[in-house]
Amino acid sequence: MDWLSIVLTLLVFIGIIIYVIQPLFQPRALSETNGESREQLEQQKRVIYQQIKELEMDRELENLSQADYLKQRDLLKKQAADSIRRIKDESPGNQN
Amino acid sequence: MIPIVGSITMNLALGFSILTLVALGTFLWTRDSRLLQVGRRLSLGVSSLSILATVILVQLLMSSNFGVDYVAHYTSRETPMLYKFTAVWAGQSGSLLFWLCILSLYALIVVLQNRKRHHQLMPWVIIVLTGIQNFFLVMTNYITNPFMATEADFVVQNGLGLNPLLQNLTMAIHPPMLYLGYVGFSVPFAFALAALVTRDVSPLWIRSIRRWSLVSWLFLGMGILLGGWWAYQELGWGGYWAWDPVENASFMPWLTGTAFIHSILIQEKKDMLKIWNMILIILTFTLCIFGTFLTRSGIMSSVHSFAGTSLGPLFLAFVLSVLVLSGILLIMRLPDFRTKTRIESFTSRESGFLFNNVVFVVMCFAVFWGTMFPVITEWVRGTKITVGPPWFNKMNIPIGLFLLLLTGVGPLLAWRRTSNKNAMRNFTIPIIVLLVLALVLILIGVRGSVLVSFALSGFVMTSIGMEYFRGIRARMRRFQESIPVALGKMIAKNRSRYGGYIAHLGVVFLFIGFTGHAFDQDREWGMEVGQTEHIGGYHFELKRLSEQERPNHYAWIADLRVTDDEGRFVTTLNPEKRVYNHRNPDPDRRQPHSELDIHTMMNKDIYSVFTGIDSEKQVAYFKIMINPLVQWVWIGGYILILGTIIALWPSRRNA
Numbered sequence: 001m002d003w004l005s006i007v008l009t010l011l012v013f014i015g016i017i018i019y020v021i022q023p024l025f026q027p028r029a030l031s032e033t034n035g036e037s038r039e040q041l042e043q044q045k046r047v048i049y050q051q052i053k054e055l056e057m058d059r060e061l062e063n064l065s066q067a068d069y070l071k072q073r074d075l076l077k078k079q080a081a082d083s084i085r086r087i088k089d090e091s092p093g094n095q096n
Numbered sequence: 097m098i099p100i101v102g103s104i105t106m107n108l109a110l111g112f113s114i115l116t117l118v119a120l121g122t123f124l125w126t127r128d129s130r131l132l133q134v135g136r137r138l139s140l141g142v143s144s145l146s147i148l149a150t151v152i153l154v155q156l157l158m159s160s161n162f163g164v165d166y167v168a169h170y171t172s173r174e175t176p177m178l179y180k181f182t183a184v185w186a187g188q189s190g191s192l193l194f195w196l197c198i199l200s201l202y203a204l205i206v207v208l209q210n211r212k213r214h215h216q217l218m219p220w221v222i223i224v225l226t227g228i229q230n231f232f233l234v235m236t237n238y239i240t241n242p243f244m245a246t247e248a249d250f251v252v253q254n255g256l257g258l259n260p261l262l263q264n265l266t267m268a269i270h271p272p273m274l275y276l277g278y279v280g281f282s283v284p285f286a287f288a289l290a291a292l293v294t295r296d297v298s299p300l301w302i303r304s305i306r307r308w309s310l311v312s313w314l315f316l317g318m319g320i321l322l323g324g325w326w327a328y329q330e331l332g333w334g335g336y337w338a339w340d341p342v343e344n345a346s347f348m349p350w351l352t353g354t355a356f357i358h359s360i361l362i363q364e365k366k367d368m369l370k371i372w373n374m375i376l377i378i379l380t381f382t383l384c385i386f387g388t389f390l391t392r393s394g395i396m397s398s399v400h401s402f403a404g405t406s407l408g409p410l411f412l413a414f415v416l417s418v419l420v421l422s423g424i425l426l427i428m429r430l431p432d433f434r435t436k437t438r439i440e441s442f443t444s445r446e447s448g449f450l451f452n453n454v455v456f457v458v459m460c461f462a463v464f465w466g467t468m469f470p471v472i473t474e475w476v477r478g479t480k481i482t483v484g485p486p487w488f489n490k491m492n493i494p495i496g497l498f499l500l501l502l503t504g505v506g507p508l509l510a511w512r513r514t515s516n517k518n519a520m521r522n523f524t525i526p527i528i529v530l531l532v533l534a535l536v537l538i539l540i541g542v543r544g545s546v547l548v549s550f551a552l553s554g555f556v557m558t559s560i561g562m563e564y565f566r567g568i569r570a571r572m573r574r575f576q577e578s579i580p581v582a583l584g585k586m587i588a589k590n591r592s593r594y595g596g597y598i599a600h601l602g603v604v605f606l607f608i609g610f611t612g613h614a615f616d617q618d619r620e621w622g623m624e625v626g627q628t629e630h631i632g633g634y635h636f637e638l639k640r641l642s643e644q645e646r647p648n649h650y651a652w653i654a655d656l657r658v659t660d661d662e663g664r665f666v667t668t669l670n671p672e673k674r675v676y677n678h679r680n681p682d683p684d685r686r687q688p689h690s691e692l693d694i695h696t697m698m699n700k701d702i703y704s705v706f707t708g709i710d711s712e713k714q715v716a717y718f719k720i721m722i723n724p725l726v727q728w729v730w731i732g733g734y735i736l737i738l739g740t741i742i743a744l745w746p747s748r749r750n751a
Contacts, residue, residue, distance in 0.1 A: 009101075013108075016141060023133035039212055043300055051365065057590060060570040061563070062518065063445070064511045 038090045045083040052076050099164050102152040102243040106193075109145035110233040112138050116226045120219050132219060139207055139222050142229055143200035150197035153190060153242050157183050162252035166190055166242045172257035174648040179258050182268040186258055188392065188407070189242035191271070195388070196232040198272075198279045203229065206283055210304075217301055220290030228282055231414055239407060260649070260676045260689045264330050270322040274346055277316025278384040281353065283308045285381035288374055292425045295432045297370065302363050307744060309360065309377075313353045314740045320346050321733040332690045332705040334618060334721040336729065339488040344467040345387030348460050352380040355456035361592075362449050366511075370433040371426070372453065378422045383460075385415050390467070441513035448506040455499050462491040493545050497552060500607055503600050504556035507563045525562060530555040549611040553604045560597050560604075567594070587742065595743030602739055605732025612700075612725025620707070620719045632722035634666060634702060635659045641709075641716055649689070650678040652709050654716055658695065658702060667695040671706035671718070700724045 055076065059069045116138040123131035153166070157180045162168040170183040170190070185191040203225045210218050236242065246252050261267070284305040291301055323343065324336035337343060356376040359369045393408025439446045466483045473481040508514075508522040534551040542550065564583070567590075571582035587594040619631040628637040640655035656669040672691040680686055695702040703721040710717075 020134060020137045020141060023130040023137070026130055029129045040214075040300060043213075043303070044298075047299060047303055047364075054365070054590070054593075057567075057593075058511060060574070061566050062510075062521070065513075065515060065518075068510075068512050 038087065041083060041087045041090060045080065045087065048076055048080045048083055052080065098152060098156060098161065099243045099245060102149055102156070103237075103241065105145050105149040105152060106233065106237050106241075106243070109142050109149065110230070110237050112141045112145060113226050113230040113233055116142055117223060117230070120223050120226075124219060135219065135222060136207055136211075139226055140204060142226060142233075143204040143207075146193075146196045146200040146229065146233070147204075149236075150184065150193055153193060154181060154184055156243075157181065160255070162255050163246055164242075165244045165246045168246050168252050168255040170255070170258055172255040175255075175258050176263070178265075178268060179263050182262070182271075183258055185271045185275070186262055187242075189236060189240040189244075191275075192232060192240060193236050193242050194272075195275055195279060196229060196236060198275050199225070199229055199232065199282055202279060202283055206286075214287075214290075214301060214304065216294045217287060217290040217296060220293050221286045224286035224289050225282060228286075235407065235410065239410065257648070257677065260674070260687055261330055264326060266322055266326040266329060270319055270326050272319075273315050273322055274319030277312050277314075277319050278346075278349065278387065280308060280312025280315060281349065281377070281381045281384050284312070284356075284377050288377045289422060289425065292374065292422075292429045292433075295429060297433060299364055299367065302360060302373075306357070306360055306364065309353065309357050310740060310744050313350070313357050314737065314744070316346065316350050316353060317740075318733075318737060320350060321730075325730065328726070329692060329694070332692055332707075332719070334616070334703050334705075334719075334723060335613075336726070339463075339466070339485045341467050342387075342391050344463050345383075345390040348463055348467075349380045349383035349387060351456050351460040351463070352376055352383060355453040356380055358449055359453050362446055366437060366446060367435055368437050368439070368446065369450070369453075370435055371430065372450075374426055374433065376453070376457075378419070378426065379457075379460075382415055382419050382422075385411065385418060389415055443509060443514040443519065445506065445509040445511050445514075448502060448509045452499065452502045452506065455495060455502065459492060459495045459499070462495065463488070466491065496607070496610075497545065497548050500549070500552045500556060500603070503603055504552065504559040507597065507600075508559055522562070526555045526558040529558040546611050546614045549607055553608050553611075556600065556604050560601055563597055564594070591745050591747065592743050595739045595741070595745070598739030598742060599736050600739070602732045602734070602736030605728050605735055607732075609725050609727070609729030609732055612723070612728065615724045616721065618719060618721040620717070622710075622715045622717045624713075624715055629720075631720055633661050634722070635661075635663075636669075636704075636718075636720060638716060639668075641714065645678075649674045649676045651675075651691070652706070652711075652716070654704075654706050654718070656693075656704060656718070667702070669693040669695060669702065669704040671704045673706040673709050673716075696727055698727055701726045 052073070055064075055069065055072050058064050059066075064072070116135050119131050119135035119138055123129070123135055156164050156167050157171055158177065160167065160171060160173055160180070166187055166189055167183075170186045171180050175183070183190065185194045203222075206225065207218075207222060210221070214221070287301050287305045287308075290296070320343075323346070327338070328334075328336040356373065359373055359376060362369050363373050389408065389411035393411060439450065441447065466488050470480045470482045473479060504526060508519075508526065510518050514522075530551050533554040534547060537547045537550055564586075567586045568579060568582045571577050571586050572579070575582070575585075577585065617632045619629070621629050623629060623636075623638040625638050625641055628635055630636065635658070637657045637659070638654060639657050642653045642655070644651045644653060652673045654669070654671050654673075656671070658666040658669060660666055671693040674689045674691055676687040676689060677685050690705050690707060692706075693704050695704075701721075701723040703723055705719040705721075706716060707719050708717040709715070
């Protein structure tokens, strides 16, 4: 290994160290410990939509009774409405 | 100099991993988000450095740097380039580094993919993944370092070369597949532990890890199948599964992993089985590490295991720590993970899933018991008692057949409860098929587990076919689509469900293939040129015996003409007897090897092994086997893979 390689290796190493410790030179900020991000809420909504789709599919295939279907559908609809409401609350226009 | 760079890289990775744990630990204490960022960046550093160390080892192997002990042990100048590359996982230290490299790749993806997701979980996920990396870094730095210099007071001109059995294309793919599977389960395990610590009972993280679990399960399954394919093509005993401890070591996490990918669906859909899922993923990850322990501790003798080393106790300690710590955490969090939802009926799809889960775990326990029996008897009685394939078959065939039955019953059950009307409508046709098949088989003289297996295969195929039929019919009625359009759209819109059914169809093919084993025939004989022998309705004439010197071996090549009972030509088989390192003056260093030739048909394989040669008398010795339905095993594997890929394929919206 020649000198140039040693210097290059050292430079890469120093670069990595700077990259790693760089956040420490930013102002101190406390991490959010509670609440869900908008993305998480969106994901939750997608999960519920998917479940509604699968429920419809199961009904068409007669994999569940009509009573079970109605009960499940009502529950999922409520969850979807709740999810949409929470996303609206989180959107920038509604922030206090 | 490059080996030193490799060692330094690994040392740095170890240092970074310790710092990651410190930074994230301090973040959890102070909630200072700067430390979280530092921890994330450090973890990216650990992964990048570990991957770099593997790249360095590859470079050393490719350039035949015999100053490194590992390179000198597993390659030689004559080793083809492909196998110089695959030598990375041929030995103990290299394979551990390769394991670390895959884990690091996964960790890199997880950290980058979840920068803006799972804020609560991610610090713990990184801690768990880094903890596992840390263990492997300690191993590769201090216990078995792949960059160790060759201990010789002369310049090593050539290496020992790679074991000829490993110089096979399948063997080039099989270990990475297995590792991708084994290591992949670290990710769902890390999420599960993080969820336990943070008391996260939401279904979101479950959805995130379902894909990881399926990918890992797919790789593990592919690895197992490729291992079977390799054994069948290379080892020359005519089979693909021998219940060898190392084979079992990969099969056990596959079993619990299969249970997990089924029960996780229930958690996602019904918010049930949360604790059970935690148990399953902890068990699966522990079994992955336990498998590594079995392969590397030297407590088991197997064709696949590495030589006994001091790694055993460390792996065992790691396995026990994982089990104890996760167990304690799970017990502490039991109240948080209990759900109010209960299975309402014995005849519901939920209970079908739970049954299948329990049976998978029972099968895993049976395999575990049989695998560990020699060790247990040695501890208790002082003498090693080994249980062989007959014991494993006796235990697992009934369990496997029950699983096959459940594969067919599951889709026919309704969610929550199956009404009598529903049961009649769904079960009638599959049961008729089962009974008719059973009757036909009895009439042609088939009995016992073979009869049950074939009849159940028909039952499951019908049940899957009916699910497809009902789905297509529903779409045709609703959207007035043609059959192909309805089929395509139905699969595209419900990939998880219909991909799963395709995977189940693959399982049926596998069972049919396994059942064919009951009809295997074999014979061994010595032959001179011109002589003819027969077995299983086929005649084998040795037409010619030639010799050839190749770059890394010497070969005797047989020319066996195969005809059937009516004298019709079937095929020509060319099995070879080879001697590797044939130029080595030390006869002990020469390695004999039989290269098989197999003629494959849909209903049977003609399997030929050139077992030996008496060159003075010009007599060649062969073992010929007629193996029915083996092809179904491989086709079943392809279908299983296809089904899983369909189930995994992201929908446009998710993508």
